[in-house]
Amino acid sequence: GAVVSQHPSRVICKSGTSVKIECRSLDFQATTMFWYRQFPKQSLMLMATSNEGSKATYEQGVEKDKFLINHASLTLSTLTVTSAHPEDSSFYICSAREPTATYEQYFGPGTRLTVT
Amino acid sequence: AQSVTQLGSHVSVSEGALVLLRCNYSSSVPPYLFWYVQYPNQGLQLLLKYTSAATLVKGINGFEAEFKKSETSFHLTKPSAHMSDAAEYFCVFYNFNKFYFGSGTKLNVKP
Numbered sequence A: 001g002a003v004v005s006q007h008p009s010r011v012i013c014k015s016g017t018s019v020k021i022e023c024r025s026l027d028f029q030a031t032t033m034f035w036y037r038q039f040p041k042q043s044l045m046l047m048a049t050s051n052e053g054s055k056a057t058y059e060q061g062v063e064k065d066k067f068l069i070n071h072a073s074l075t076l077s078t079l080t081v082t083s084a085h086p087e088d089s090s091f092y093i094c095s096a097r098e099p100t101a102t103y104e105q106y107f108g109p110g111t112r113l114t115v116t
Numbered sequence B: 001a002q003s004v005t006q007l008g009s010h011v012s013v014s015e016g017a018l019v020l021l022r023c024n025y026s027s028s029v030p031p032y033l034f035w036y037v038q039y040p041n042q043g044l045q046l047l048l049k050y051t052s053a054a055t056l057v058k059g060i061n062g063f064e065a066e067f068k069k070s071e072t073s074f075h076l077t078k079p080s081a082h083m084s085d086a087a088e089y090f091c092v093f094y095n096f097n098k099f100y101f102g103s104g105t106k107l108n109v110k111p
Helices: none
Strands: A004-007 A010-013 A019-025 A032-038 A044-051 A067-073 A076-081 A090-097 A111-115 B003-007 B010-014 B019-026 B032-038 B044-050 B056-058 B064-068 B073-078 B087-095 B098-101 B105-110
Touching: A004 A090, A010 A019, A019 A032, A019 A090, A019 A111, A032 A067, A032 A076, A032 B098, A044 A067, A044 B098, A076 A090, B003 B087, B003 B098, B010 B019, B019 B032, B019 B087, B019 B105, B032 B064, B032 B073, B044 B056, B044 B064, B044 B073, B073 B087
Parallel strands: A010 A111, B010 B105
Antiparallel strands: A004 A019, A019 A076, A032 A044, A032 A090, A067 A076, A090 A111, B003 B019, B019 B073, B032 B044, B032 B087, B056 B064, B064 B073, B087 B098, B087 B105
């Protein structure tokens, strides 16, 4: 099946710094990628939808200047958390969708971000 | 508004017993529904999906779900629970290019 990777799997950063998370589709081209955030013991909340070559579409309440999303190629999307604060600590998960599989998404393993 | 509601944040069953995880949806258009499983410290895995074909959908690991329009439900079942089924299960709704997750149900399997 389709494989999506995320890097890093865990990251600890200091408050005020920025951190970049990569999401890659390893064996297929993903025209659309999604970024989710999962708080402890809670469900996944969609943050944004990114389409290759165009600006990401952010969900209501998500600060686009804080969570920068770039989908520069058909196999790579990045999420940069700028000026991170402890409240940004969370589990970030990406998913990717093949062009021919409208109703399926393949999830990455997630990135645990801890801001100290 | 489109949404999914999972009833019961925690479900506990004995090994070998029936597993029933409940999901109800709200939609003004024909829904596309999915069940995903998340094992501890692992990514999400698709169990099964309903995309307007057969109403009884069979998935991996012996799970199945039945789409019931009259009840606006898409409950997940497995006849006999195994210890390895312990995980968190999410009912997911797809509409207008977005996937919406239910709140999740954590399944505990007792020996």
